[in-house]
Amino acid sequence: MNHDAYDDNYIRSILNNVKSIAMVGASPVNVRPSYFAFKYLAQRGYDMIPVNPGHVGKALMGKPFVASLADIDRPIDMIDIFRNSSHIMPVVEEALKLSPLPKVIWMQLGARDDAAAEKAEAAGLKVVMNRCPKIEYGRLSSEISWMGVNSRTLSSKRAPIPTQGMRLSLNRTSFGGGQTAASDRAAKNKTETT
Amino acid sequence: MTDRLPGFSTLAVHAGAQPDPTTGARATPIYQTTSFVFNDADHAASLFGLQAFGNIYTRIGNPTNAVLEERVAALEGGTAALAVASGHAAQLVVLQQLLKPGDEIIAARKLYGGSINQFTHAFKAFGWNVAWADPDEVESFERAVTPHTKAIFIESIANPAGSITDIEAIAAVARKAGVPLIVDNTLASPYLIKPIDHGADIVVHSLTKFLGGHGNSLGGIIVDAGTFDWSKDNKYPMLSEPRPEYHGIRIQETFGNFAFAIACRVLGLRDLGPALSPFNAFMILTGIETLPLRMQKHCDNAKAVAEFLSTHPAVSAVNYAGLPGDRYNALQRKYAPKGAGAVFTFSLKGGYDAGVNLVSNLKLFSHLANVGDTRSLVIHPASTTHSQLDDAAKVKSGAAPEVVRLSIGIEDKEDLIADLDQALRA
Ligand SMILES: Cc1ncc(COP(=O)(O)O)c(C=O)c1O
Numbered sequence: 001m002n003h004d005a006y007d008d009n010y011i012r013s014i015l016n017n018v019k020s021i022a023m024v025g026a027s028p029v030n031v032r033p034s035y036f037a038f039k040y041l042a043q044r045g046y047d048m049i050p051v052n053p054g055h056v057g058k059a060l061m062g063k064p065f066v067a068s069l070a071d072i073d074r075p076i077d078m079i080d081i082f083r084n085s086s087h088i089m090p091v092v093e094e095a096l097k098l099s100p101l102p103k104v105i106w107m108q109l110g111a112r113d114d115a116a117a118e119k120a121e122a123a124g125l126k127v128v129m130n131r132c133p134k135i136e137y138g139r140l141s142s143e144i145s146w147m148g149v150n151s152r153t154l155s156s157k158r159a160p161i162p163t164q165g166m167r168l169s170l171n172r173t174s175f176g177g178g179q180t181a182a183s184d185r186a187a188k189n190k191t192e193t194t
Numbered sequence: 195m196t197d198r199l200p201g202f203s204t205l206a207v208h209a210g211a212q213p214d215p216t217t218g219a220r221a222t223p224i225y226q227t228t229s230f231v232f233n234d235a236d237h238a239a240s241l242f243g244l245q246a247f248g249n250i251y252t253r254i255g256n257p258t259n260a261v262l263e264e265r266v267a268a269l270e271g272g273t274a275a276l277a278v279a280s281g282h283a284a285q286l287v288v289l290q291q292l293l294k295p296g297d298e299i300i301a302a303r304k305l306y307g308g309s310i311n312q313f314t315h316a317f318k319a320f321g322w323n324v325a326w327a328d329p330d331e332v333e334s335f336e337r338a339v340t341p342h343t344k345a346i347f348i349e350s351i352a353n354p355a356g357s358i359t360d361i362e363a364i365a366a367v368a369r370k371a372g373v374p375l376i377v378d379n380t381l382a383s384p385y386l387i388k389p390i391d392h393g394a395d396i397v398v399h400s401l402t403k404f405l406g407g408h409g410n411s412l413g414g415i416i417v418d419a420g421t422f423d424w425s426k427d428n429k430y431p432m433l434s435e436p437r438p439e440y441h442g443i444r445i446q447e448t449f450g451n452f453a454f455a456i457a458c459r460v461l462g463l464r465d466l467g468p469a470l471s472p473f474n475a476f477m478i479l480t481g482i483e484t485l486p487l488r489m490q491k492h493c494d495n496a497k498a499v500a501e502f503l504s505t506h507p508a509v510s511a512v513n514y515a516g517l518p519g520d521r522y523n524a525l526q527r528k529y530a531p532k533g534a535g536a537v538f539t540f541s542l543k544g545g546y547d548a549g550v551n552l553v554s555n556l557k558l559f560s561h562l563a564n565v566g567d568t569r570s571l572v573i574h575p576a577s578t579t580h581s582q583l584d585d586a587a588k589v590k591s592g593a594a595p596e597v598v599r600l601s602i603g604i605e606d607k608e609d610l611i612a613d614l615d616q617a618l619r620a
Binding site: 030031033035036039040109110131132135138142146147148149150151152154155156157158159160173175 | 210212275449
């Protein structure tokens with residue numbers, strides 16, 4: 001699996017098929033990227049679970065924080081890791097102890113751990129590194145509010161009007177691969193210095 | 195469903211434009227409105243806090259303009275774009291994200307005269323310094339790098355002389371210096387040259403020229419290549435530091451590989467204000483649909499006119515990179531194999547006065563200060579666009595007194611040649 005550039009179809013099939021997403025490192029602080037992504041994905045109809053031991057007892061958009069993946073009371077399709085590259089491995093190891101196993105490990109923009117990815121893939125999981133599911137969802141659905149972003153998709157069908165809790169179609173004709181050269185470089189640099 | 199790469203002409207017609215969600219309108223509607231209602235207080239708060247993107251106020255974004263932005267981002271191969279009121283506004287907004295007072299850019303000496311003025315006077319007043327380098331001598335860029343350098347600025351095909359810049363060589367200098375390369379791609383358009391493929395980190399355009407293409411609307415655009423790491427060494431605090439105006443958001447951390455386009459919108463356009471009218475965006479979008487057809491015709495006509503002039507007894511020299519003997523011909527074949535563009539200069543044996551006479555004798559060419567129109571245009575740079583420069587700077591930027599600039603339109607080439615011939619004989 002090449003983790004430098006993902007085919008749109010790979011990302012699309014993940015976002016089309018997962019229903020529950022545990023977000024490790026979710027923050028209740030409303031200027032953190034994890035908060036934006038959590039809220040956005042919840043509004044698109046995903047069953048979101050915030051995981052952060054520092055905030056147990058609080059809730060994010062009505063969803064109670066849990067301390068660890070093991071504390072979640074239902075099967076999780078995807079684990080979205082909002083942690084630095086150096087904190088990825090323990091989360092992946094914990095995820096691989098779950099039963100049933102999650103289907104996808106997703107590491108946020110700026111986060112990349114190739115060894116952890118290999119471990120998850122060896123167990124049959126799909127892995128995405130250094131991407132944001134909010135950005136990918138907005139891009140692939142060509143959501144009307146994504147002003148000026150190159151969605152790399154075309155469609156001659158009438159665009160849907162997004163409303164709360166509605167899943168948008170991600171199945172548009174795509175062109176070009178997904179390149180985030182700069183952020184890949186940034187993630188590698190961070191890994192080297194931490 | 196397979197991921198298939200559509201061609202340039204398909205993107206020129208379709209990219210960014212889906213039938214309207216409410217009416218089904220197939221052409222892109224002109225959303226001629228200043229503002230947009232919020233669903234509720236929470237929606238308004240998320241829009242203002244950058245947690246969600248959506249329409250707030252046309253100074254910050256507009257659905258018609260958004261189609262134009264996605265279209266040009268797709269044609270250039272960038273991650274995102276931001277449309278603004280003019281090419282000059284694009285340059286201002288880009289540099290505001292990169293420079294603080296006391297910082298520097300290195301700019302090619304061969305630039306549109308208006309850009310030379312903007313950098314020399316307006317930007318200097320902001321405390322942004324410019325070091326000039328010679329695009330024909332790449333080492334001059336390397337020599338100009340200092341600890342204060344924040345960006346390098348070049349034109350892909352330079353106005354007025356139509357010279358071709360070695361983008362890859364200068365991109366290598368920028369990479370080594372750890373600064374972004376900004377390419378003004380106005381005269382080439384992405385049909386001829388895609389600077390991002392050659393190492394550009396940011397592309398700017400005056401949409402006023404070939405992209406709009408009909409001489410009826412001013413506009414500018416900024417394209418983010420998504421290639422630059424803005425957080426390295428904290429050199430670009432607008433992108434890497436918490437922004438007080440947005441409760442401490444860090445732009446690159448939040449927006450990844452289209453962070454620069456977002457910074458230009460939410461820190462540049464929002465606060466400086468040079469918004470593009472949605473009506474102009476519509477006119478420019480309509481122009482872009484025929485860009486590949488027009489641009490090829492512009493280039494083919496220009497080559498025929500340049501060939502004619504190069505054998506004319508009243509002409510002492512023709513600077514057109516598409517001519518086999520031209521000093522930029524090798525670069526043209528590498529960077530712009532489909533054509534050398536439609537803006538070029540030639541020199542008259544009769545000097546300054548012959549230039550003035552030629553302009554007044556032409557019947558089809560219009561004497562005006564623009565390029566990239568369907569109509570053929572003529573100007574005498576020394577007395578107009580480049581008149582503020584001293585004589586030495588005029589020569590260095592390709593606008594010596596005997597030089598005339600043409601922008602070749604999409605009329606029949608035989609008529610253009612006949613008009614030039616009668617005016618040169620008159
Ligand atoms: C190469 C180039 N860049 C920038 C500009 C400035 O664009 P605008 O007139 O849209 O501000 C021009 C205008 O002539 C130009 O030719």
